[in-house]
Amino acid sequence: MRCTVFGTGYLGATHAACMAELGHEVMGVDVDPSKISKLEVGEVPFYEPGLQDMLQRNVDSGRLSFSTSYEEAVGFADLHFIAVGTPQRRGEYAADLTQLLSVVDRLAPLLTEPAVLVGKSTVPVGTAEMIAERARKLAPVGGALEIAWSPEFLREGFAVQDTLTPDRLVIGLASGLSGRAEDLLRKVYQKLIDEEVPIIITDLATAELSKSAANAFLATKISFINAISEICEPAGANVSDLANILGLDPRIGRSFLTSGLGFGGGCLPKDIRALMARAGELGASEALHSLREVDSINMRRRTKMVELARHACGGSVLGARLAVLGAAFKARSDDVRDSPALSVAGQLQLEGAAVSIFDPQAMDNARRVFPTLNYATNSFEACERADAVLVLTEWSEFKDLDPSELATTVRSRVVLDGRQCLEQARWEDAGWRYLAMGLPTIN
Ligand code: UGA
Numbered sequence: 001m002r003c004t005v006f007g008t009g010y011l012g013a014t015h016a017a018c019m020a021e022l023g024h025e026v027m028g029v030d031v032d033p034s035k036i037s038k039l040e041v042g043e044v045p046f047y048e049p050g051l052q053d054m055l056q057r058n059v060d061s062g063r064l065s066f067s068t069s070y071e072e073a074v075g076f077a078d079l080h081f082i083a084v085g086t087p088q089r090r091g092e093y094a095a096d097l098t099q100l101l102s103v104v105d106r107l108a109p110l111l112t113e114p115a116v117l118v119g120k121s122t123v124p125v126g127t128a129e130m131i132a133e134r135a136r137k138l139a140p141v142g143g144a145l146e147i148a149w150s151p152e153f154l155r156e157g158f159a160v161q162d163t164l165t166p167d168r169l170v171i172g173l174a175s176g177l178s179g180r181a182e183d184l185l186r187k188v189y190q191k192l193i194d195e196e197v198p199i200i201i202t203d204l205a206t207a208e209l210s211k212s213a214a215n216a217f218l219a220t221k222i223s224f225i226n227a228i229s230e231i232c233e234p235a236g237a238n239v240s241d242l243a244n245i246l247g248l249d250p251r252i253g254r255s256f257l258t259s260g261l262g263f264g265g266g267c268l269p270k271d272i273r274a275l276m277a278r279a280g281e282l283g284a285s286e287a288l289h290s291l292r293e294v295d296s297i298n299m300r301r302r303t304k305m306v307e308l309a310r311h312a313c314g315g316s317v318l319g320a321r322l323a324v325l326g327a328a329f330k331a332r333s334d335d336v337r338d339s340p341a342l343s344v345a346g347q348l349q350l351e352g353a354a355v356s357i358f359d360p361q362a363m364d365n366a367r368r369v370f371p372t373l374n375y376a377t378n379s380f381e382a383c384e385r386a387d388a389v390l391v392l393t394e395w396s397e398f399k400d401l402d403p404s405e406l407a408t409t410v411r412s413r414v415v416l417d418g419r420q421c422l423e424q425a426r427w428e429d430a431g432w433r434y435l436a437m438g439l440p441t442i443n
Contacts (some may be wrong), residue, residue: 001024001025001184001187002025002026002027002076002077002078002079002288003019003024003025003026003027003077003079003080003188003190004025004026004027004029004073004076004077004079004080004081005019005026005027005028005029005080005081005083006027006029006030006080006081006082006083006084006086006103006107007029007030007082007083007085007099007103007121008028008029008030008032008035008036008039008066008083009046009083009084009085009156010046010048010156010159010335011076011083011121011152011265012028012030012046012081012083012084012120013039013045013046013048013051013055013122014023014048014051014159014160015081015083015152015163015165016028016066016155016197017051017054017055017062017160018054018160018164019062019081019188020058020064020186021054021057021058021064021121021164021392022063022188022191022192023191023357024063024078024188024369025063025077026058026064026065027064027065027066027067027072027073027074027076027077028064028065028067029066029067029068029069029070030066030068030114031068031102031345032068033068036066036067036068038066039059039066040059040066040077041058041059042059042060042086043193043362044057044089044101045332046335047333047347047361047362048086048156048157048159048160048333049157049158049160050159050160050161050275050337051159051160051290051334053387054160054278054397059072065395066423070106070107070110071110071204071358072231074107074110074115076113077368078113078115078116079115079116079118079184079188079227080107080115080116080118081116081117081118081119081120081150081182082100082103082104082117082120082121082364083098083120083121083152084103084137085099085266086099086100086101086121086122086123086274087266087270088269088273088274090293091141092277093273093274093276093277093331094124094273094274094278095099095122095124095270095274095277095278096276097123097127099124100121100127101131101134104117104131104134104135104138104265105134107135108135108136108137108138108139108145108369109138109139109140111140111141111420112141113141113144113283114141114145114146114347115139115141115144115145115146116145116146116147116148116178116180116181116184117131117145117147117148118147118148118149118150118181118185119147119148119149119150119151119161119208120150120151120152120266120276122151122152122211122215122271122279123149123210124208124212124275124277124278125205125208125209125212125278125282126205126208126278126288127206127208128147128148128149128172128174128207128208129149129174129204130286132145132147132174132204132393137239137280140176140326142241145305146174146177146178146180146181146208147171147174148169148171148173148174148181148182148185148204148207149172149204149207149208150169150171150172150185150207151170151172151184151195151207151208151210152211153167153211153214154166156265156332156335157171157219157330157331157333158332164192165194165195165197166197167197167198167260168197168198168199168200169189169192169193169197169198169200170199170200170202170204170208170210170211170370171185171199171200171201171202171207172202172203172204172205172208173201173202173203173204174203174204174304175203175246175381180203180300184223186199190302193304193321199337205427208279211271212230212271212274212278213275213304215267215268215271215272215275215407216271216272216275216288216291216294217258218263218268218303219263219268219269219271219291219294219295219379220291220294221256221257221289221297222256222257222258222262222263222268222298223262223263223293223294223295223297223298224257225239225243225246225257225258225259226259226260226298226300226301226438227299228242228259228438229259229438230297230300230304230438231286232438232440233437233438233440235442236440238438238440239259239420239437239438239439240259240420240438240439240441242404243257243258243259245392251279258419258420259420259437260298260301260348260417260418260419260420260421260436261301261302261305261340261341261344261392261419261423262297262298262301262302262340263298263329263340263417264329264330264337264338264340264341264343265329265330265333265335265337265338265339266335269295269298269338270338272291272311273294273295275288275291276291276292278301283433294396297400301340301437302340302343302344302347304437305340305392305416305418305437306343306344306347306348306351308416308435308436308437309322309348309390309412309416310355310386311342311369311435312387312416312433313387313388313390314352316352317348317351317352317353318351318352318353318389319352319353319354319385320352320353320354320360320388320438321353321354321356321385321387321388321411322327322348322353322354322355322356322381322386322387322388322389322390323356323357323358323376323379323383323384323388323389323390323410324341324344324348324355324356324357324358324373324382324390324391324392325357325358325359325382325383325391325392325393325395325398326341326347326357326359326391326392326393326394326395326398326419327339327342327345327357327358327359327362327363327365327366327392328359328361328362328365328366328393328395329340329341329393330393331393331394331395331396332395333361333362334359334361334364334365335360335362335365336362336365338378339362339366339393340357340418341392341393341418342366342370344374344392344418345357345373345392346370348390349370349372349373352370353375354374355373356373356374356375356376356381356382356383356384356386357373357374357375357376357382358375358377358379358381358382358405359379359393359397360396360397360408362393364376376432379397379401379406380405380406380409383406383409383410384409384410385409385410385411386409386410386411386412387410387411387412387414388412388413388414388415388416389406389415389416390415390416390417390418391415391417391419391421391422392418392419393419394419396420398421399421399422399423403426403427403429403430403432404430407430407431412431412433413430413431413432414432414433414435415432415433415434415435416435416436417434417435417436418436418437420436424436424439
């Protein structure tokens with residue numbers, strides 16, 4: 001089968017490469033010529049484990065190609081995925097649909113033959129209907145243009161695995177159409193369906209909303225455990241043990257109950273805000289009041305981390321040398337969008353600390369956002385003569401650090417574990433003072 005994928009960011013490039021890996025002929029399309037020129041030669045313009053080799057293999061085999069030309073894309077296939085970004089609007093909670101509308105407005109007028117547009121981006125519920133109407137008005141083929149929504153649930157860092165072995169496939173369809181969209185999508189996903197991936201066929205609104213609701217639930221889980229962490233501290237309880245106890249109840253589950261600096265990235269924070277904004281527009285804002293709290297608990301974590309750093313430095317970080325390990329919003333990613341680690345590092349610098357930072361993958365992206373931090377070339381260098389070491393992204397190479405070796409370079413053996421990812425006993429045995437939010441260690 002042939003298909004195109006509009007948008008070649010984390011989502012689009014992964015989707016295009018994975019569809020090619022499933023055996024289809026795929027063309028990725030983007031308005032950014034610098035991205036396309038990298039992708040064309042098999043180079044992934046961001047860090048995503050496992051994607052580079054897969055993309056290269058499919059480019060080399062000729063199954064995967066890239067272009068900036070909409071005309072070329074329309075001639076190539078009649079199944080078009082749209083995977084562009086829907087970031088938060090500047091100064092507002094709502095999602096910015098500019099990229100999505102721009103794809104539709106450029107693509108639809110070129111559609112002279114029956115075609116299917118499939119949205120993969122996370123959008124406010126109701127967007128697919130709006131897009132369908134808009135596209136049909138612009139498309140010469142009119143009613144023979146079908147729209148479906150097939151939201152993507154992949155995580156950065158596990159994007160390939162999540163696309164090729166997803167927990168579920170969701171296909172939202174408009175009522176009263178020919179069924180062509182469903183046929184094409186079943187064909188393109190056939191190998192996954194054969195592997196017994198559950199497939200849910202539903203309406204457009206349910207498909208769109210299912211994605212926003214899933215992210216809202218995940219964000220709620222994280223903020224719930226972080227709220228409990230705030231109670232653990234004065235009560236002298238241990239939020240890590242507590243999460244393990246909760247997690248053993250299969251109705252609750254252990255995942256997304258790791259307390260720490262909270263969630264960041266290009267998805268969870270903006271998606272809960274967009275969902276609140278959309279609920280308001282639909283007259284249902286009361287239904288999602290809790291998400292406002294989820295958001296503010298989450299943002300409070302960054303403030304609390306800075307407070308913990310002040311506490312570790314005897315009341316103020318002014319003049320302190322602080323090592324920050326981690327800049328990405330999470331491990332296995334180079335993404336620093338809304339990164340809790342970077343925002344804490346920035347705040348510490350604002351308060352007068354000399355911050356030396358290291359991240360295994362996100363250095364270039366971090367430098368673009370915060371050029372004034374001191375960028376070290378490895379963890380050891382970042383920790384040189386540090387008054388405290390803050391681990392703010394849960395990279396495994398930080399978990400594996402040898403506390404005895406690191407002790408030889410720091411000024412004070414104080415470690416702040418912002419992600420509850422270090423083995424407390426190992427660090428304490430090596431003479432470190434170990435501090436973390438939500439653990440009975442704050443002394
Ligand atoms: C998230 C969802 O998990 C995906 O299912 C979804 O497809 C994606 O958004 C999206 O909408 O595109 P992602 O943003 O890659 O994926 O990151 P997550 O793995 O969900 O982590 C989000 C944040 O929560 C990270 O900052 C992470 O460090 C934090 N987190 C996660 C915690 O603080 N505690 C946890 O227990 C888990």
